[in-house]
Amino acid sequence: MTPLMLVADDFKAPGPSIFDFPPLYDGAPYWLTKPVLMAIFGAVVVCAVAWSAFAKPKLVPRGMQNLGEMGYQFVRDQVARPFLGKDAERWMPLLLSLFFLILLWNFFGVIPLIQIPVASHIAFPIVFAITIYVIKIYLGIKHQGLGGYFKNMMFPPGLPKPIYVLLAPIEFLSNLIIAPFTHAVRLFANMFAGHLILAFFSMVGFWFLFEKPTPLGAGLGVVGVIMTIAMTGFEMFIEFLQAFLFTMLAAMYIGNSLHAEH
Secondary structure (H helix, E strand, C coil): CCHHHHHHHHCCCCCCCCCCCCCCCCCCCCCCCHHHHHHHHHHHHHHHHHHHHHCCCCCCCCCHHHHHHHHHHHHHHHHHHHHHHHHHHHHHHHHHHHHHHHHHHHHHHHCCCCCCCHHHCCHHHHHHHHHHHHHHHHHHHHHHCHHHHHHHHHCCCCCCHHHHHHHHHHHHHHHHHHHHHHHHHHHHHHHHHHHHHHHHHHHHHHHHHHHCCCHHHHHHHHHHHHHHHHHHHHHHHHHHHHHHHHHHHHHHHHHHHHCCCC
C-alpha cells in the first residue's frame, strides 16, 4: 500500500476544522472566538507599539521610535504620496494603522500556538473594505458634488459619445460593486489559501513521521516538513504583500475621490 493510499484509507484529521472556531468557553457569546480574540490582541499591540514609538519623540530617534519612523516613511513614500500627493500626511494615520494592523493579523498565521491569519475570516476584510468604500463615496460627493462624482466616475472625458453607452454601466459596476468586493476578497482568499496550504504540508509531515511512521512514508513525511518550511517563508512574503496591496488600494480609492482629474 502506497503512502497516498494510506492517507485516503486511514487519515482522519484530528480535532476540529482549521477554520471552525467555537466560542472560547461554555456560555460565551457565539462571536467570541479565537479569531476575534486575536483581532483585538493585534489592535492592542499596534496601539502599544505606536504609543511607545511616537508618544515622546526625540530629535535623534532610537529604539522603538526609530522602528516606528521607518515604518511611517515606508507607508508614506510607497503608499500615501504616490496616490494622495499633498494630502498624504492628512491620511497617514488611517493608512499607517491599516497597513500594520493587517500585517500583524496576517503574520499571526505563521506564529506558533496562534497560527491563524485573522484575515482568513471574510468578516474582517469586509469591515475594512466597507470602511474604505464609505470614505471613498463620502469624499467623492463632498469634493465633486453628487452629480459631479457620478459623472466623473461613469463618463471619463475625451471619449466618443457612443462609447459611453457601453462604458458607463461598466464603470458604475466596476467602481461601486466590483471594486469593494475584490478589495475584501483578494485579502481573504490569499490568507485562506495560504493557511490551507501550510496546514496541508504540516499535516503530511506529522502524519507520516509520527502518526503512521513507515519506511515508505518517511520520505513523504520529510518532503512535507521541507515544504512546510519553504511555504512558511513564501507565505510571510504573501502576507506582507497583501497588507501592502490592501493599503495601496485604499489610498488609490481615497485619492481618486479627492482628485477627480486623476
